Amino acid sequence: MKVPQRIQPLVDDGLVDEVLRSLMSGKEAQVFLVRCGQEIRCAKVYKDAANRNFKKSVQYQEGRSVRNSRQRRAMGKRTKFGRDQQEQVWQTAELDALNLLAKAGVRAPKAYSCVDGVLLMEMITDADGDVAPRLNDISMSAEQAVKDHSTIMHFVLRMMCVGLVHGDLSEFNVLQDENGPVIIDLPQAVNAAGNNNAKSMLQRDVANITQHYAQFAPVLLDTHYAEEIWELHEKGELKPDLQLTGKFIFPTEAADVDLVLHLIEVARLEELERLRDE
Numbered sequence: 001m002k003v004p005q006r007i008q009p010l011v012d013d014g015l016v017d018e019v020l021r022s023l024m025s026g027k028e029a030q031v032f033l034v035r036c037g038q039e040i041r042c043a044k045v046y047k048d049a050a051n052r053n054f055k056k057s058v059q060y061q062e063g064r065s066v067r068n069s070r071q072r073r074a075m076g077k078r079t080k081f082g083r084d085q086q087e088q089v090w091q092t093a094e095l096d097a098l099n100l101l102a103k104a105g106v107r108a109p110k111a112y113s114c115v116d117g118v119l120l121m122e123m124i125t126d127a128d129g130d131v132a133p134r135l136n137d138i139s140m141s142a143e144q145a146v147k148d149h150s151t152i153m154h155f156v157l158r159m160m161c162v163g164l165v166h167g168d169l170s171e172f173n174v175l176q177d178e179n180g181p182v183i184i185d186l187p188q189a190v191n192a193a194g195n196n197n198a199k200s201m202l203q204r205d206v207a208n209i210t211q212h213y214a215q216f217a218p219v220l221l222d223t224h225y226a227e228e229i230w231e232l233h234e235k236g237e238l239k240p241d242l243q244l245t246g247k248f249i250f251p252t253e254a255a256d257v258d259l260v261l262h263l264i265e266v267a268r269l270e271e272l273e274r275l276r277d278e
């Protein structure tokens with residue numbers, strides 16, 4: 001096909017030899033199959049900020065690490081430089097997350113580069129070498145559902161071990177190759193330590209995946225992996241090869257209201273101090 005304008009710089013740089021076809025056009029990006037030498041890869045072209053769901057990006061941006069303080073200051077200002085910096089952080093976030101996942105032992109596409117808002121990554125294929133289906137496109141036995149669900153819960157654990165919560169995990173962002181599930185679509189991955197929404201995002205990720213597999217294996221509805229993993233995180237006991245149980249005992253004792261009020265007061269005083277220091 002004719003080379004799309006956004007991919008032309010990669011062709012000029014010799015990173016891409018040919019654009020084969022458009023694979024998918026999603027909310028945040030368009031994915032193309034491209035040929036790089038002998039290999040077929042995926043090129044994910046991010047839509048620019050104006051075309052993305054901005055509210056979502058603010059929620060996810062919290063706690064995201066930026067490369068230097070000049071960049072951080074610029075991002076806080078409404079200048080063109082600031083917007084460009086923010087855009088660059090967003091665009092390289094997925095490359096960074098994919099590299100981190102590879103190190104953490106989570107199956108995900110191998111990432112090659114991110115140039116001018118285009119991520120080049122390995123194409124995930126099925127046993128015949130065709131583009132792998134999404135989890136949403138396949139059905140399976142109860143036995144396989146339990147096994148693959150457990151695999152993904154371990155991926156979630158390993159992501160937490162390197163401080164990451166996927167943030168948009170669902171049957172649409174997991175592909176199935178001949179060896180099982182492969183995690184994709186991570187531009188919104190959040191830092192578990194720096195983001196106040198991390199726990200609820202983890203719970204939502206786990207709930208999406210569990211509900212999906214529970215269609216084939218309803219027993220999975222009785223599991224509580226998000227709570228189990230979050231508790232391990234809080235106790236500093238996360239380890240990549242832990243055997244998770246999916247069991248969690250929810251605390252039954254009444255909330256300690258005095259303690260909660262005390263914590264709110266401490267937070268208020270800290271905020272006053274912060275405002276004074278600014």
Ligand SMILES: Nc1ncnc2c1ncn2[C@@H]1O[C@H](COP(=O)(O)OP(=O)(O)OP(=O)(O)O)[C@@H](O)[C@H]1O
Pocket residue numbers: 023024025026027028029030031042044109121122123124125131132134172173175184185186
């Ligand atoms: N590495 C890959 N190998 C094979 N197919 C892929 C790969 N990356 C993406 N795809 C396909 O392209 C689709 C869109 O990719 P992705 O989910 O990363 O982008 P997106 O724009 O954020 O999508 P959406 O907004 O719909 O979630 C995926 O559902 C998948 O079918």
Ligand SMILES: [Mg+2]
Pocket residue numbers: 026172173185
């Ligand atoms: Mg997606």
